[in-house]
Amino acid sequence: MASADNVTPNYDRIKDLEQFDHNKNGVKGLKDSGMASIPKFFIQPPEVLSTLKPPPQTNYTGDIPIIDLENINSQTHHPEIVKQIKEAAKEWGFFQVINHGIPISILEKTIQAVKSFHEQPDEVKTKYYGREMKSGFAYSSNVDLYNAKTATWHDYLHHWMAPEELAAKLEDIPDIMREEAVAWDVFAKRLAEDVMELLCEGIGLESSKFKELSCSCQRLFVGGYYPYCPQPDLTLGLAPHTDSGTITVLLTNQISGLQIKHEEEWVDVKPLPEAVIINIADLLQIISNGEYNSVEHRVRANTCQEARISVTEFFNLTKWKEYGSFGPLPELVSKEKPALYRQFTEHDYYSNLHLNGLECKSMVWLPFPNSLSTLKPPSQTNTGDIPVIDLENINSEPHRPKIVEQIKEAAKEWGFFQVINHGIPISVMEETIQAVKSFHEQPDKVKAKYYNRAGGVAYSSNIDLYRAKAATCHDYLHLWMAPEERAAKVEEIPEIVRKEAVAWDGFATKLAEDVMELLSEGLGLESSRFKELSCSGLKFILGLQVKHGQEWVDVKPLPGAIVINIADLLQIISNGEYNSVQHRVRANSCQEARISVAEFFGLSKWKEYGTFGPLPELVSAEKPALYRQFREDDFYSNLHINGLESKTMVEKFKL
Numbered sequence: 016m017a018s019a020d021n022v023t024p025n026y027d028r029i030k031d032l033e034q035f036d037h038n039k040n041g042v043k044g045l046k047d048s049g050m051a052s053i054p055k056f057f058i059q060p061p062e063v064l065s066t067l068k069p070p071p072q073t074n075y076t077g078d079i080p081i082i083d084l085e086n087i088n089s090q091t092h093h094p095e096i097v098k099q100i101k102e103a104a105k106e107w108g109f110f111q112v113i114n115h116g117i118p119i120s121i122l123e124k125t126i127q128a129v130k131s132f133h134e135q136p137d138e139v140k141t142k143y144y145g146r147e148m149k150s151g152f153a154y155s156s157n158v159d160l161y162n163a164k165t166a167t168w169h170d171y172l173h174h175w176m177a178p179e180e181l182a183a184k185l186e187d188i189p190d191i192m193r194e195e196a197v198a199w200d201v202f203a204k205r206l207a208e209d210v211m212e213l214l215c216e217g218i219g220l221e222s223s224k225f226k227e228l229s230c231s232c233q234r235l236f237v238g239g240y241y242p243y244c245p246q247p248d249l250t251l252g253l254a255p256h257t258d259s260g261t262i263t264v265l266l267t268n269q270i271s272g273l274q275i276k277h278e279e280e281w282v283d284v285k286p287l288p289e290a291v292i293i294n295i296a297d298l299l300q301i302i303s304n305g306e307y308n309s310v311e312h313r314v315r316a317n318t319c320q321e322a323r324i325s326v327t328e329f330f331n332l333t334k335w336k337e338y339g340s341f342g343p344l345p346e347l348v349s350k351e352k353p354a355l356y357r358q359f360t361e362h363d364y365y366s367n368l369h370l371n372g373l374e375c376k377s378m379v380w381l382p383f384p385n386s387l388s389t390l391k392p393p394s395q396t397n398t399g400d401i402p403v404i405d406l407e408n409i410n411s412e413p414h415r416p417k418i419v420e421q422i423k424e425a426a427k428e429w430g431f432f433q434v435i436n437h438g439i440p441i442s443v444m445e446e447t448i449q450a451v452k453s454f455h456e457q458p459d460k461v462k463a464k465y466y467n468r469a470g471g472v473a474y475s476s477n478i479d480l481y482r483a484k485a486a487t488c489h490d491y492l493h494l495w496m497a498p499e500e501r502a503a504k505v506e507e508i509p510e511i512v513r514k515e516a517v518a519w520d521g522f523a524t525k526l527a528e529d530v531m532e533l534l535s536e537g538l539g540l541e542s543s544r545f546k547e548l549s550c551s552g553l554k555f556i557l558g559l560q561v562k563h564g565q566e567w568v569d570v571k572p573l574p575g576a577i578v579i580n581i582a583d584l585l586q587i588i589s590n591g592e593y594n595s596v597q598h599r600v601r602a603n604s605c606q607e608a609r610i611s612v613a614e615f616f617g618l619s620k621w622k623e624y625g626t627f628g629p630l631p632e633l634v635s636a637e638k639p640a641l642y643r644q645f646r647e648d649d650f651y652s653n654l655h656i657n658g659l660e661s662k663t664m665v666e667k668f669k670l
């Protein structure tokens with residue numbers, strides 16, 4: 016059986032992709048050539064193939080909600096429709112609408128027009144082939160052909176309908192579908208705006224709110240073509256992704272293939288004659304502060320001789336200039352429901368869009384440092400446990416000095432503390448842990464590729480295997496995030512943890528820098544002092560999985576809290592004011608793996624400073640320097656010579 020090895024030594028994948036692209040005939044061309052087996056670059060990796068098996072025969076009848084809009088303007092029915100839409104947008108992110116006011120003839124003509132475009136003679140169609148929108152319109156195959164790991168079995172055409180500056184000129188839309196595309200845009204826009212009104216009402220907003228924000232002002236028309244695939248069990252029609260705009264209106268012919276992720280399972284969306292599918296996209300999830308959900312979906316390769324056609328109209332925001340930034344609406348943010356996402360600008364948005372080909376929630380995953388998780392401090396301080404510090408009011412004048420005092424005490428006496436209300440959403444914490452777990456729980460074959468003890472990305476067991484006296488029961492995944500010279504390239508990070516690791520790094524760095532400011536202030540230093548020294552300039556993430564089961568104090572996991580500890584260099588730089596404290600992990604006695612994600616921060620500006628040591632501000636006649644100055648090579652040549660060790664540096668550099 017064929018397998019998805021894109022690593023066969025003599026296989027020149029890029030060459031094959033280019034050849035396919037230069038043919039300009041798309042996957043329809045491959046199908047028309049009568050080939051019995053699909054080219055290698057379409058073959059999905061095993062972890063995807065295993066999700067393509069027909070589901071076991073269950074009684075599962077769940078399908079996405081169907082909402083009848085017939086009585087949308089009737090006083091008696093309206094509230095019920097609002098309720099249904101709200102539920103659907105929250106729980107499923109997808110729904111089908113019927114009696115939507117778009118004439119059946121328009122649905123049919125639109126599908127037929129897209130089909131006709133794709134089924135024109137090759138020589139007519141290839142004129143339009145391209146990855147840029149030539150004069151406002153283009154036809155191509157696989158929007159992310161060169162970025163995605165694996166190609167999928169679809170072609171598409173696309174053109175902007177709005178705003179004016181972007182939109183294709185009428186004469187640039189091919190004759191064969193011009194009239195139909197323009198008509199569809201009018202109806203799809205009207206339907207999207209009706210639905211947006213209901214969505215606003217569902218969460219207590221003015222019904223025109225989304226429209227005012229320009230949620231329907233940018234519109235992209237995409238006509239998808241999924242020809243019969245000779246090996247539908249080896250590839251997909253369209254890779255899993257979420258839509259990145261505000262809302263999407265989707266029309267398909269009666270050939271199935273669309274699947275959405277619901278409660279961790281791929282659920283088929285059954286084509287319903289005369290219905291139109293609507294889904295929530297990333298920006299609406301953010302603007303609604305998570306009240307509505309942008310849900311992952313994909314299309315399976317087509318098993319029917321007849322082509323599957325879809326017409327997707329993507330809606331997005333335009334009024335970036337007017338608003339400056341977008342984010343959760345203030346009306347939806349409260350003490351009980353804090354902002355889950357930060358405000359973002361046009362630049363933030365576009366620079367995060369599809370970095371890695373089609374992606375899931377590339378926006379929702381932006382590190383949003385203003386978001387706050389709300390946690391109550393434990394009602395009683397557990398005596399004998401490490402301090403718990405609430406960072407909620409870190410920016411409030413009256414509270415900050417008290418927090419500084421707590422952190423200072425904790426860093427001095429314990430070297431360890433847990434922080435709550437630290438600004439990292441619980442969802443991000445959970446997803447990060449889950450991603451590391453998923454990495455470790457992949458099939459051995461997949462994981463083994465990454466096994467090594469060096470490099471930007473490494474998965475291994477026992478970081479100090481050869482140097483330690485005894486091995487311990489853990490495996491780890493190790494990613495350099497900074498400085499640039501060392502950092503793993505984004506595309507080198509295994510996909511299964513990529514966006515989570517990048518997002519985690521954003522949040523963890525922000526938190527580390529916040530805490531370093533407090534620690535600086537605690538010593539009477541300028542609050543930016545540690546940052547200036549580049550204390551957060553070097554960093555790597557360690558995702559540990561611990562496999563099995565004296566005066567060591569247990570750190571009780573506090574849900575939603577993050578553990579912070581002082582490391583050796585900060586003990587030295589603070590001239591012993593802060594303490595780097597010995598710690599260890601007991602072997603896990605639970606069946607479930609214990610997962611931890613540690614981000615280690617270190618200094619990077621060795622060249623600039625030459626040496627580091629106790630800060631002069633902290634050395635005086637009464638408090639002489641406890642440690643000597645040391646250079647980069649002193650530091651690295653003393654690092655873990657004997658396996659993991661306690662206070663290698665602190666001991667070596669003691670005066």
Ligand SMILES: O=C(O)CCC(=O)C(=O)O
Pocket residue numbers: 237239253258265267273312314324325327
């Ligand atoms: O073809 C379909 O049914 C879905 C298309 C889609 O999800 C997209 O283009 O974003």
Ligand SMILES: [Fe+2]
Pocket residue numbers: 256257258312
């Ligand atoms: Fe989509």
